[in-house]
Amino acid sequence: MGCSASMYAVGKRKKTSIPEVVVYVPSMRIPAQSDLQKPLRGLILQDLVDRLACLRNQIVLVAEDTGGSAVAELRRALEEYLPLLIGLTKKEHGLEGLVEFKWKNLEDGRLENSVANSWFELLSVIHMIAMLNLSEANSLMIPKDHSGSGIRVVSSDCKRDSVDLLLKASGCLVFCVREIMAHLPPDIKKKFSEDFQDGVLEAISIQALGQGTEIQLGLAVGSQKASLSVKRRLACEQLVYFCQAHHCLAESSNTSNMHGKKHLCFIKWKFLEAKAAAYYYHGLILDKGTEPACHVTAVCCLLAADGLLSESKKACLTFCLTAPVTRSPPLWGAMKHLHQKIPEVAARKSQMYGYLLEEEKALQAPPDLPDFQLSLAPDDYILPEIDSAWDRNKWEIQSQPLKEHPKDSEDETETE
Numbered sequence: 564m565g566c567s568a569s570m571y572a573v574g575k576r577k578k579t580s581i582p583e584v585v586v587y588v589p590s591m592r593i594p595a596q597s598d599l600q601k602p603l604r605g606l607i608l609q610d611l612v613d614r615l616a617c618l619r620n621q622i623v624l625v626a627e628d629t630g631g632s633a634v635a636e637l638r639r640a641l642e643e644y645l646p647l648l649i650g651l652t653k654k655e656h657g658l659e660g661l662v663e664f665k666w667k668n669l670e671d672g673r674l675e676n677s678v679a680n681s682w683f684e685l686l687s688v689i690h691m692i693a694m695l696n697l698s699e700a701n702s703l704m705i706p707k708d709h710s711g712s713g714i715r716v717v718s719s720d721c722k723r724d725s726v727d728l729l730l731k732a733s734g735c736l737v738f739c740v741r742e743i744m745a746h747l748p749p750d751i752k753k754k755f756s757e758d759f760q761d762g763v764l765e766a767i768s769i770q771a772l773g774q775g776t777e778i779q780l781g782l783a784v785g786s787q788k789a790s791l792s793v794k795r796r797l798a799c800e801q802l803v804y805f806c807q808a809h810h811c812l813a814e815s816s817n818t819s820n821m822h823g824k825k826h827l828c829f830i831k832w833k834f835l836e837a838k839a840a841a842y843y844y845h846g847l848i849l850d851k852g853t854e855p856a857c858h859v860t861a862v863c864c865l866l867a868a869d870g871l872l873s874e875s876k877k878a879c880l881t882f883c884l885t886a887p888v889t890r891s892p893p894l895w896g897a898m899k900h901l902h903q904k905i906p907e908v909a910a911r912k913s914q915m916y917g918y919l920l921e922e923e924k925a926l927q928a929p930p931d932l933p934d935f936q937l938s939l940a941p942d943d944y945i946l947p948e949i950d951s952a953w954d955r956n957k958w959e960i961q962s963q964p965l966k967e968h969p970k971d972s973e974d975e976t977e978t979e
Contacts, residue, residue: 583890586701586725586774587829589758589767590822591694592675592687593626594619595665602661611647611952618644631669634699641692646950648688651681652746653949670887675756682746686739686759689944693735697771700728704778705892715893722778729775733941736768757823762815766808770830772939773804777833779939780840781896795844796935798897802837803937805830825885832878839871840897841932843905850912858916860930865909867929872905 599616622640625633651658664684665677676683703721740761744752757763780797783789809830812823846864849857879891894902913920 581888581890583705583892584701584829585704585892585895586697586729587770587826588694588697588701589763589826591631591669591698592666592691592756592758593631593669594623594687595667595674596620596623597663597665599662602663603658606658606661607650607656608952608955611650614952615644615647615651618647626669631695631698634695634702638692638695641688641695642947645685645688646947647952648681648685649946649949650953652685653953656953676754676759678751678754680747680751682743683751683755686743686747689735689739689743690759690764693732693739693767696728696732696735697767700725700732700774703728704895717895719782722782726775726778727942729771729778730939730942731944733768733771733775734944736764736771737941738944738946740764740768757815757820760815762811763823763826766811766815766826766830768941769804769811770808770833772937772941773801773808773833773837775939776801776804777837777896781899784897784900791844791848794897795841795848795933797938798837798840798844799932799935800937800939802834802841802932803935804939805834805837809834821886825882825887825889828878828882828885832875832882835871835875835878836898839868839875839905840901842868842871842929843901843908845930845932846912847908855919858912859919859927862909862912862916862920863927863929865905865912868905869909872902 597619599619600612603612603615618640622637622644625636625640631637650656651662659681660679662681662684663677663679664681664687665674666687667674676687678684703725704717706715706717706721744761776797780794780801783794783797809827812827812830815823842864846861846868849864850861852858852861883889883891893899
C-alpha cells in the first residue's frame with residue numbers, strides 16, 4: 564500500500580442508513596491527526612519519521628473517506644504501520660512518551676483519547692484490527708440480494724470465514740488485555756475512554772467466541788449428519804460464552820454510556836436465544852427416555868424454551884431501538900428453524916403428556932443444563948517483527964552526532 568495517495572475522495576461517503584447487525588461491532592475508533600514529525604525530529608532518522616507519519620496519515624485518510632468500510636485497505640495499512648510503531652515502544656530507544664497520539668470516534672468524529680504513550684498507540688492499532696475483523700464478519704453474514712427475490716442466502720464458506728474472523732478478533736483483544744495493558748501505568752489508563760476498560764475488551768473477546776458458536780450451531784442445524792447431542796452441546800456452549808460476556812460487561816462502568824447500554828442489550832438478546840435453543844434440544848433428548856418422569860421433564864424444558872424464545876424477541880426489539888438505532892436481519896441460522904419449531908413442539912408435547920403433568924399437580928422447574936468443555940478459543944495474536952529500519956537507525960545514529968532536538972522557535976522558522 565505504501566504512502567501513495569488514497570484512491571478515495573473526500574466527500575464520497577455513503578448516505579447514512581440504519582445498519583443491520585448480525586455480528587455486533589462496538590463503536591469503532593480511528594486515529595486522528597497527530598504530529599509525529601516535531602517530537603521525533605533529530606532523535607531518529609528522518610526517513611523513519613517520514614514513514615511513520617505517512618503511514619499513520621494514510622490510515623486516517625482512508626478511514627475518514629470511507630467511513631471505515633475499506634476493511635482490506637485499512638487492515639493492510641495497519642499491518643504495515645505496526646512493525647514501525649513497535650520501535651517506539653522499545654525501552655532502549657527512550658521514545659515511549661514523546662508523541663501524543665490522538666484517536667477519535669468514527670461515527671461522530673469526537674476526540675476520545677489523546678495520550679503521549681506509544682504503548683497506547685499499539686493498543687489502539689490492534690484494537691482497530693479487531694474491530695475491522697468483526698466488521699468484515701458482519702458483512703459476510705449480510706449478503707446482498709442481487710436476484711430481486713428477497714431471499715438472501717449466506718454460503719457455508721462465508722459462514723466459516725466469519726467464524727475465522729471472529730476468532731482472530733477475539734485473539735487480538737486477548738492480546739490487548741494480557742500483553743499490552745501491563746505496560747501502561749495507572750495514570751495513563753485513567754485517560755482511556757470507557758470502551759478500553761479491561762472488562763469491556765474481555766466481554767467483546769468472549770462474545771466473539773459466542774457468535775462463532777452461534778454460526779456453528781446454524782451450520783449443524785442445516786446438516787443432516789449433526790445429531791441432537793451435537794446441537795445441544797453447541798447451544799449450551801453458546802449460552803456459557805454469552806453468560807461470561809455479560810458478567811464481564813456488567814462489572815465495568817461502560818454500561819452507563821450509550822454504546823455500553825447497546826452492547827449489553829445485544830448480549831442479553833443472544834443469551835436468551837442461546838438458552839432457548841439449549842433447553843429445546845435438551846428437551847428433545849430427554850423425551851427419548853422411556854420413563855414418565857423423562858417426558859414430564861422434557862415438557863418442562865420445551866415450555867421453558869418457548870418462554871425464553873418470547874423473551875428473546877422482546878430483547879431483540881429492545882436492542883434494535885436502543886440508540887444508536889439498528890436493524891435486525893431476517894431470521895437466520897438456528898433461529899430461523901427454532902422460531903417455528905419451539906412453539907410447535909412445545910404445544911404438541913404438552914398436549915401429548917398433559918395427563919402426566921396433571922398427575923404432577925404442578926409444573927416442575929426446568930432442570931439444569933449439562934456442562935460441556937468449551938470448544939472455541941481465540942486465535943493467538945502474534946506481533947510482527949520490528950522493522951529492520953530501526954536497526955539501520957541505531958547504526959547510523961551511532962556513527963554520526965545526534966542532532967539537537969529543535970527548539971520551538973526553530974521549528975516555526977522552518978515551516979513558515
